[in-house]
Amino acid sequence: MTERQELTRVLFVDDEPAVLQGLGRALRRMRHRWQMHFAESGDAAMRLLATTPIDVLVTDLRLPGMDGAALLERVRREYPEVVRLVLSGHGEAGRLTHAQALAHAHLSKPSEAEDIEHCVEHCWLVHQRLHNPRLRQAAADMEHLAPPPSLFRQLTELAENEDVSATAITQLLERESATAARVLELANAPWIGHGNRANDAVTAVNILGPDRLRTLALAAALFSAHEGDTYVAGFSPPELQHHSVQIAKLATALLDTEPQRLLAYAAAMLHDIGLLAASAHRSGQLEASLQCARARGIALHSAEEELHGFSHADLGAFILARWGVAYPLVEVVLFHHAPRLASHRHFDALGAVHVAEQLLTSGPVGTPPTPPFYTGAIDTGYLASVGVSDRLPQWQALAREVSVGLVES
Amino acid sequence: MGVLRPGSIRHKLIAGQVIVCIFGLLAACAAFVLYDRMSYARQKQHTLTVLGDSIAGSLAGAVAFADADACKYVLRSLEAEPTALSGVVNIAIDGQNKRLALWQRNSIALPAEPGDLDIGESYKGFLRIAHPIRNQDGQTLGTLVTTFSTDDVDSRTWRFLGIALVVLLLTGITVVLVSMPASRLIADPFTAESEKIHAQLRGLHAILPGALVVVSLDGRIIDANHAAETLLGFAPGELIGCHANAVSAEIAALVDRMRENPGIAAPVAAKEQLWKSKVGTNIPVLVSTAVTPTAAASHDVAIFLGTDLRERHQAELELRHAQKLESVGQLAAGIAHEINTPMQFIGDNISFLKDAFGGVQTLVEAYAAYRQTVPNDASRDASAALEQAELTADWAYLREQVPTSLRQAIDGVRRVTSIVSAMKAFSHAQPGKGPVDLASILETTLTVARNEYKYVADVNTTFDALPKVHGNSGDLHQLFLNLVINAAHAVGERVKGTQERGVIAIRTSASQDMAVVAVSDNGCGIPEDIRHRIFEPFFTTKEVGKGTGQGLCLARSIVAGHGGSISFESAAGKGTTFLVRLPIAGGST
Numbered sequence: 001m002t003e004r005q006e007l008t009r010v011l012f013v014d015d016e017p018a019v020l021q022g023l024g025r026a027l028r029r030m031r032h033r034w035q036m037h038f039a040e041s042g043d044a045a046m047r048l049l050a051t052t053p054i055d056v057l058v059t060d061l062r063l064p065g066m067d068g069a070a071l072l073e074r075v076r077r078e079y080p081e082v083v084r085l086v087l088s089g090h091g092e093a094g095r096l097t098h099a100q101a102l103a104h105a106h107l108s109k110p111s112e113a114e115d116i117e118h119c120v121e122h123c124w125l126v127h128q129r130l131h132n133p134r135l136r137q138a139a140a141d142m143e144h145l146a147p148p149p150s151l152f153r154q155l156t157e158l159a160e161n162e163d164v165s166a167t168a169i170t171q172l173l174e175r176e177s178a179t180a181a182r183v184l185e186l187a188n189a190p191w192i193g194h195g196n197r198a199n200d201a202v203t204a205v206n207i208l209g210p211d212r213l214r215t216l217a218l219a220a221a222l223f224s225a226h227e228g229d230t231y232v233a234g235f236s237p238p239e240l241q242h243h244s245v246q247i248a249k250l251a252t253a254l255l256d257t258e259p260q261r262l263l264a265y266a267a268a269m270l271h272d273i274g275l276l277a278a279s280a281h282r283s284g285q286l287e288a289s290l291q292c293a294r295a296r297g298i299a300l301h302s303a304e305e306e307l308h309g310f311s312h313a314d315l316g317a318f319i320l321a322r323w324g325v326a327y328p329l330v331e332v333v334l335f336h337h338a339p340r341l342a343s344h345r346h347f348d349a350l351g352a353v354h355v356a357e358q359l360l361t362s363g364p365v366g367t368p369p370t371p372p373f374y375t376g377a378i379d380t381g382y383l384a385s386v387g388v389s390d391r392l393p394q395w396q397a398l399a400r401e402v403s404v405g406l407v408e409s
Numbered sequence: 410m411g412v413l414r415p416g417s418i419r420h421k422l423i424a425g426q427v428i429v430c431i432f433g434l435l436a437a438c439a440a441f442v443l444y445d446r447m448s449y450a451r452q453k454q455h456t457l458t459v460l461g462d463s464i465a466g467s468l469a470g471a472v473a474f475a476d477a478d479a480c481k482y483v484l485r486s487l488e489a490e491p492t493a494l495s496g497v498v499n500i501a502i503d504g505q506n507k508r509l510a511l512w513q514r515n516s517i518a519l520p521a522e523p524g525d526l527d528i529g530e531s532y533k534g535f536l537r538i539a540h541p542i543r544n545q546d547g548q549t550l551g552t553l554v555t556t557f558s559t560d561d562v563d564s565r566t567w568r569f570l571g572i573a574l575v576v577l578l579l580t581g582i583t584v585v586l587v588s589m590p591a592s593r594l595i596a597d598p599f600t601a602e603s604e605k606i607h608a609q610l611r612g613l614h615a616i617l618p619g620a621l622v623v624v625s626l627d628g629r630i631i632d633a634n635h636a637a638e639t640l641l642g643f644a645p646g647e648l649i650g651c652h653a654n655a656v657s658a659e660i661a662a663l664v665d666r667m668r669e670n671p672g673i674a675a676p677v678a679a680k681e682q683l684w685k686s687k688v689g690t691n692i693p694v695l696v697s698t699a700v701t702p703t704a705a706a707s708h709d710v711a712i713f714l715g716t717d718l719r720e721r722h723q724a725e726l727e728l729r730h731a732q733k734l735e736s737v738g739q740l741a742a743g744i745a746h747e748i749n750t751p752m753q754f755i756g757d758n759i760s761f762l763k764d765a766f767g768g769v770q771t772l773v774e775a776y777a778a779y780r781q782t783v784p785n786d787a788s789r790d791a792s793a794a795l796e797q798a799e800l801t802a803d804w805a806y807l808r809e810q811v812p813t814s815l816r817q818a819i820d821g822v823r824r825v826t827s828i829v830s831a832m833k834a835f836s837h838a839q840p841g842k843g844p845v846d847l848a849s850i851l852e853t854t855l856t857v858a859r860n861e862y863k864y865v866a867d868v869n870t871t872f873d874a875l876p877k878v879h880g881n882s883g884d885l886h887q888l889f890l891n892l893v894i895n896a897a898h899a900v901g902e903r904v905k906g907t908q909e910r911g912v913i914a915i916r917t918s919a920s921q922d923m924a925v926v927a928v929s930d931n932g933c934g935i936p937e938d939i940r941h942r943i944f945e946p947f948f949t950t951k952e953v954g955k956g957t958g959q960g961l962c963l964a965r966s967i968v969a970g971h972g973g974s975i976s977f978e979s980a981a982g983k984g985t986t987f988l989v990r991l992p993i994a995g996g997s998t
Contacts, residue, residue, distance in 0.1 A: 016750055022757030029764050089749030110752035110826055113760045 007035040013059035026113035042066030061088040072102035101159035104327040135310040142281040148323040151176040151217040182220035219269035250356035264349035267332035274316030299376035340382040359399035438573035465540040465553040480510030500551035620715040642687040693718040756822040763815040831856040844877035854889040862897035866911040878991040891960035892928040899932025931984035
């Protein structure tokens with residue numbers, strides 16, 4: 001491997017040359033890690049893609065000729081290995097636009113060079129990690145067992161065809177009334193500070209926004225999608241669901257901002273989706289890993305990595321990515337056992353889910369670890385790196401309150 | 410309604426008329442009965458005289474022969490006359506009257522001997538007539554004295570009297586019957602009917618939603634309904650007698666014109682005017698005018714009906730405001746996008762310059778270090794040139810200032826970005842209410858209003874951990890923006906022309922199930938005499954162009970719409986604190 005191949009190839013698309021040049025200059029410091037390309041239109045971007053391998057595409061949405069959404073659509077079809085990011089001054093938070101459903105992550109304009117840098121790096125890291133061949137092989141075998149929740153899939157399909165209208169979503173919610181009821185319940189959770197109370201589907205769509213609605217639909221529908229499946233000994237879906245809900249309660253309580261809370265909530269509900277899928281697959285891999293973990297008193301994911309080269313967190317993240325879930329959420333699921341790997345600068349949803357899971361599963365000091373939920377020691381290196389080590393005692397107290405049901409979700 | 414009131418002149422007149430009528434009728438009846446009685450008695454007497462005379466003629470032969478039986482026989486013909494009671498034939502023998510024959514109706518008791526009664530007189534129902542009995546030679550042979558009952562005359566009289574009474578009675582009934590509707594049809598249009606209409610008008614006045622003011626041509630208010638008194642803040646009856654000027658100069662002017670130009674038409678279309686309340690507030694009203702002419706022009710009155718327009722103005726104001734906010738919001742979103750694109754590359758370029766200068770600084774310092782190590786003789790010129798170049802470029806200053814300038818530029822970009830996003834959040838109006846975080850509302854508001862206060866005041870914020878309130882974020886932004894701008898203006902007023910700066914303090918706290926936001930300033934305060942008016946629409950003490958007089962009015966309406974309250978404490982020259990109380994979400998809905 002030459003050094004050149006290790007550079008991340010990033011393509012920026014914007015119709016304003018000053019923006020491209022500005023990005024080029026501001027991100028020049030990444031020159032040892034990135035190779036940057038620039039295109040002033042969708043067509044120029046497509047021409048470049050045809051001749052140059054690209055890892056990450058960062059595009060504006062308002063482009064002359066082929067617009068950003070059309071470009072994302074073509075890139076997804078023709079170059080599915082490319083990470084698709086949006087950098088736009090247009091995306092209104094909460095709107096589920098065509099482009100948002102097509103992109104792995106969304107940055108709003110103006111974004112500081114540092115934020116762009118981190119977003120590209122994180123997404124690329126997630127993308128690379130999901131390219132583990134053994135993971136891909138295992139996932140390909142079981143993909144049919146884990147279809148995306150129906151409401152989530154339909155919302156995504158709606159958005160892929162056009163910008164989603166509130167009417168279309170309302171009609172969809174009426175058809176999917178069971179999931180919709182749970183979504184509505186979540187929409188009124190006190191930690192979602194949208195400032196309005198949703199008593200019906202129409203209001204929920206209007207005030208929550210289709211994007212957040214889609215995320216909640218995913219979190220709300222997951223366990224109902226797996227009802228009726230049979231599972232290996234050692235855990236049951238209701239137990240897993242209870243475990244996920246507890247983590248969601250604690251993780252949201254650890255965070256201050258609403259977007260991070262929503263992300264943590266969804267990630268907590270979905271963090272063990274890989275376990276659910278592996279269990280339903282009954283390939284024997286999960287049983288082997290569980291036996292190994294129990295025998296050696298280690299965390300399940302460590303045993304999985306040793307035995308198969310990937311953990312249920314990798315598997316879950318892979319499934320979510322295949323469903324079209326945005327990378328920030330995939331990233332939390334992927335790294336929730338070892339947040340230091342994601343090298344985040346601040347304590348955010350990833351850290352909250354990690355801390356919540358650790359605190360709720362570690363049990364009283366001295367008791368033996370109990371797989372499958374035991375996930376090893378807390379990532380103290382990570383806590384120190386984001387500067388929140390001192391908050392741990394306070395969080396432990398909060399965890400005790402959650403585990404005895406004192407904290408409302 | 411329509412009933413005569415006892416004691417009225419009309420009533421006395423009608424009673425008199427009825428009495429006169431009755432007396433007249435009675436007198437006429439009496440005269441008629443008297444006349445009838447007299448004429449009938451005379452006729453009867455005549456008839457009886459003729460009858461008696463004829464019988465006397467028939468008696469002549471019998472009397473001549475003093476044949477009593479024959480006389481009796483003849484006398485019996487009196488029986489045919491039903492009123493005949495008796496007949497006595499007397500003859501004069503030797504100068505003395507002697508009864509020759511007597512006929513007497515059976516079973517009739519005569520009251521007295523026939524001789525006891527004077528001839529030709531009726532007495533106690535009897536009429537006695539003497540008829541001379543003459544022979545053919547005309548020689549008087551004797552006298553026939555007949556006695557008749559006058560009962561039929563009396564009974565006829567009584568019969569007539571009865572008829573007269575019946576007639577009188579019928580007439581009386583007719584008069585009463587006729588007089589009843591007549592009193593309505595003829596007398597009421599002027600009295601009872603008008604009283605009835607008046608009563609109806611009174612009722613109408615009372616229930617009219619508008620303020621009714623009736624002004625006579627001399628400019629005095631002669632009537633005003635309850636709504637008018639309430640609207641203008643007068644006690645009941647207090648307006649009556651006041652000059653129209655007290656309510657509206659326009660009304661007074663119109664009445665003046667009417668007085669000077671009799672017959673002038675009242676304005677047809679309703680017109681918006683400002684009426685003055687007792688305390689001097691201007692109240693916008695829609696005024697309809699009517700003039701009631703009477704026969705005597707001096708009795709003209711003008712009627713003014715004013716509809717209170719304050720609520721409508723307020724609603725229009727709010728609608729206009731909402732529309733304005735909406736269009737500003739759309740504009741803001743568009744502008745935000747326009748600003749965001751250049752902000753992206755401004756930020757990127759500054760960030761680049763910062764990185765680049767770091768590199769340049771390292772480089773220049775490396776040159777400088779190198780210059781120190783090179784022997785002076787070897788390249789003195791080059792070294793001197795380098796030193797000179799550093800001086801020319803003012804490197805010492807650049808090294809110190811460029812990083813600061815770039816850091817400040819980046820701060821500036823961040824600030825613009827936060828202002829733009831605050832502007833977007835501020836103008837993004839959502840319908841309906843829900844849990845709202847007051848601290849974030851207040852922070853956005855302070856970002857947006859910064860320009861209003863930054864030159865005159867420092868802002869201190871103390872935000873207690875507060876549960877969310879139940880509200881509409883757009884409205885609450887507006888509410889606090891108005892209060893902050895007012896505070897800034899109040900401070901600006903006080904520190905104008907001085908070097909002083911004021912303080913605007915914003916404090917949040919929870920009190921029971923209410924969130925309390927206190928916006929305090931140490932500005933000029935609100936003068937005592939206008940404190941009661943500050944929430945009125947269009948009331949402003951600010952100079953033209955600075956205040957529209959809508960801010961506090963709108964603030965109050967927003968607070969009321971949230972089920973909260975707004976109050977203030979103020980000391981002139983020391984400052985004002987506005988206290989807004991809002992219900993905490995879930996506390997009460």
